[in-house]
Amino acid sequence: MAIPVDSEPHASPFSGLPGALWLYRFDAMGRAQVLDAGQHGVDTMDADHWHWLHLDLSDARSAQVVAKLPLPEDAGATLLSPDSHVNLQLEDDAVHGVFVDWTHQRGVDLAAEGQLHGDDGIGWLHFALTPGLLVTARRQALRSVEAARRAVCKGAVADSPVRLLELIAGRFADTVERSSDGLSVRLDRIEDRVLADSIGEERRDLAQLRHQTVRLHRPLTAMRRVLKQFEQRQPGDSEHDLLPAVSRLNQRFDDLDGDVATLQERARLLQDEVAAKLAERTNRHLYVLSMVTALLLPPSLVAGLFGMNLPGLPFAHSTHGLAFALLLGAASSVVVFLVLRRMGVSRST
Numbered sequence: 001m002a003i004p005v006d007s008e009p010h011a012s013p014f015s016g017l018p019g020a021l022w023l024y025r026f027d028a029m030g031r032a033q034v035l036d037a038g039q040h041g042v043d044t045m046d047a048d049h050w051h052w053l054h055l056d057l058s059d060a061r062s063a064q065v066v067a068k069l070p071l072p073e074d075a076g077a078t079l080l081s082p083d084s085h086v087n088l089q090l091e092d093d094a095v096h097g098v099f100v101d102w103t104h105q106r107g108v109d110l111a112a113e114g115q116l117h118g119d120d121g122i123g124w125l126h127f128a129l130t131p132g133l134l135v136t137a138r139r140q141a142l143r144s145v146e147a148a149r150r151a152v153c154k155g156a157v158a159d160s161p162v163r164l165l166e167l168i169a170g171r172f173a174d175t176v177e178r179s180s181d182g183l184s185v186r187l188d189r190i191e192d193r194v195l196a197d198s199i200g201e202e203r204r205d206l207a208q209l210r211h212q213t214v215r216l217h218r219p220l221t222a223m224r225r226v227l228k229q230f231e232q233r234q235p236g237d238s239e240h241d242l243l244p245a246v247s248r249l250n251q252r253f254d255d256l257d258g259d260v261a262t263l264q265e266r267a268r269l270l271q272d273e274v275a276a277k278l279a280e281r282t283n284r285h286l287y288v289l290s291m292v293t294a295l296l297l298p299p300s301l302v303a304g305l306f307g308m309n310l311p312g313l314p315f316a317h318s319t320h321g322l323a324f325a326l327l328l329g330a331a332s333s334v335v336v337f338l339v340l341r342r343m344g345v346s347r348s349t
Contacts, residue, residue: 017041017053019062024052024152030159032152042068047132050161052152054145055079055137057126062137069135071096075128079137084124086222088230088246095162095242096128097226100219101172104141122219127165134161136168144171166245169223173252176216180259183209183216187266194274203278206271213264220257224250298332 017023020037027033027049037053042065045051053069055062057080066076074089075096088097103123125145126137136145148156148168158164186209190202227250234243302325314324 017065019055019057019059019065021054021056022052022149023054025049026052026158026164028159030157030163031155032158034153042070045133050132050134052134052136052158052161052164054149055135057137057139066135066137069128070133071128071130071135079126079128079135081126083126086226088226090230090234090240090242093240094128094130095165095240097126099125099127099169099172100222101125101138101145101168102143102175104143104146125168129161129165131161134164143175144168147171147174160241162241162245165242166249169249170252172223173249173256176220176256176260179212179216180256180263183212183263184259187263187270191266191270194270194277197277199274199277199281202274203271206267206274210264210267210271213260213267216260217257217264220253220260224253224257227253294336295333298336299329302329302332 017037017040023035023037023040024032025035025045032052035051053065055065063080066079069076071079072091072094074091075094078087078089078096078098081098083098086098086100088099089095101123103121121140123138123140123142125142128135138145145168148164148171151167151171152158152164156167158167186205190205190209193199194202227246230246231243231250234240
């Protein structure tokens with residue numbers, strides 16, 4: 001049986017769970033088994049296993065499935081809501097919320113690519129879970145969900161819905177980490193060129209790099225804020241399985257955000273250094289141009305005077321008049337140079 005892919009739209013409606021992209025059943029060891037969502041309904045989900053159901057919110061029939069699921073009313077509303085901000089709620093044994101994720105481009109090999117590209121946008125993963133069920137929903141194909149699906153298909157263990165949700169969030173963190181490492185390598189190369197004083201397109205490269213660090217920083221900040229607030233709201237004696245997972249995710253997101261913030265600061269400082277070097281280079285060019293202009297002004301004045309063709313011009317009837325005029329022009333340049341040097345203008349800094 002072919003395994004459905006999140007980035008590929010389904011062509012035919014399902015009779016069992018309309019709007020479902022896939023349905024997995026997990027055994028006691030946490031191993032996944034793919035089920036045909038067209039043949040299985042809510043009533044066929046046995047209590048001896050827990051299930052992962054993934055819905056396409058762009059399909060209007062998904063609301064019919066959500067209405068039949070054994071979920072609290074608020075959890076069902078979260079799954080179908082158009083919210084585009086991160087949130088996380090815990091009600092008794094039910095957890096629901098919205099996480100941020102990267103959109104997944106169709107046909108992209110996630111294992112080979114790993115890093116973000118300029119056209120990778122932000123998407124939103126709606127989810128709700130109980131001890132026996134994880135329901136995820138999206139309007140656009142999401143990178144982390146697809147990566148988690150491929151992982152469980154290859155044998156990754158997820159012994160509970162909370163563990164699978166942590167796996168999905170961990171795939172989001174993996175993408176940020178790989179992208180951050182790639183940006184760090186690019187920044188090191190730019191820094192080497194700047195230190196070697198071989199500045200070319202570094203200003204443009206640094207501007208693009210800073211833009212990409214901002215793209216990484218914003219969703220990380222949103223995830224960190226919501227996860228920290230979730231931890232602070234829970235009582236100290238709470239023993240829900242989600243709390244240790246949130247704590248681990250918090251620690252990882254904090255580390256990643258620190259790395260991204262370091263990249264931002266390095267890029268900003270390097271951009272300032274590039275601007276200073278370019279300003280220094282411009283000043284040197286202006287200095288040379290100013291000196292050449294100052295030294296050529298007196299000979300231009302001499303040439304202008306001897307070119308007036310008026311009676312009484314000196315050396316007009318001398319056979320050595322041209323030589324005298326050239327010497328006079330050169331002498332005027334020397335005089336100007338000595339005056340500038342005495343004034344300190346000719347000393348470059």
